[in-house]
């Protein structure tokens with residue numbers, strides 16, 4: 001049996017069928033249907049936030065966020081250590097990504113290096129809470145205020161993370177997240193947008209629905225709408241989210257216990273309630289990483305190189321920049337399998353290979 005880095009959580013099928021029957025009964029499949037409204041309401045409750053927009057995927061969420069803040073040109077400061085969508089959403093909107101290197105402990109953008117990257121063309125800062133590890137949100141906020149810049153957080157990994165007792169998703173002008181099937185909490189495909197101000201929230205809602213209300217066309221929009229089937233999956237999975245996080249915590253604790261210290265990623269700060277979204281391990285060099293990946297693949301175990309390559313080196317960028325810390329970590333890091341139902345015997349095997357090869 002093939003062991004991947006993640007395995008999509010599926011709720012009991014009867015629970016999903018219950019919602020599907022509701023869809024059949026009321027005949028509405030999309031366009032802000034009753035399940036979508038219910039899901040948006042329940043997400044606000046779960047996150048403890050008063051704003052939440054459900055959209056078709058996380059990449060769309062990033063692009064709608066940029067449009068809602070009128071960022072359609074110029075530069076946005078971002079991190080090179082992320083999934084490609086963080087950068088591609090900028091490029092797709094014809095905005096130039098300007099990379100600021102990361103902090104070697106948190107893997108998030110290094111706030112001390114942001115100011116040096118600000119120019120008169122800078123429109124915003126787009127950091128990522130990498131693996132659900134919070135960025136230095138306070139320092140970033142201070143810099144953003146000083147230079148009058150917006151902050152959009154790519155919080156694709158941060159559902160369920162609390163920082164100082166509140167959802168991490170409350171930070172920034174906008175936070176966006178992903179509910180893709182590979183993420184900890186999913187709606188098959190899906191994304192969320194959380195806006196701080198009612199004004200931006202109204203823009204988000206308009207843009208995701210083609211920019212019009214009936215015959216009144218108010219601004220350029222797109223089709224970012226999620227369907228009732230996605231909302232149904234979200235409603236099912238939300239009932240299990242605490243269990244999902246607890247199960248992942250157990251897997252994480254077993255890894256913590258079995259792995260040698262030299263491969264463990266630096267501990268994250270203590271003021272958080274973590275969501276156990278990923279289990280990164282860091283090797284001394286790329287050759288060791290490749291050796292470990294090979295040995296694991298021989299056992300039909302497939303970890304993933306999250307994140308590689310460092311995005312500042314993407315081949316289709318007009319101009320590449322140097323981000324030595326991100327480039328170095330990108331070459332040495334993998335995420336180990338982590339999901340509900342991952343068997344202890346597999347975890348032990350993984351640790352044996354990792355410990356053996358890395359020594």
Ligand SMILES: *Cc1c(COP(=O)(O)O)cnc(C)c1O
Nearest residue numbers: 057058059083085086156178180
């Ligand atoms: C998954 C992910 C995205 C994209 O989300 P999709 O829902 O797959 O479009 C964006 N940023 C990060 C950091 C991600 O991990």
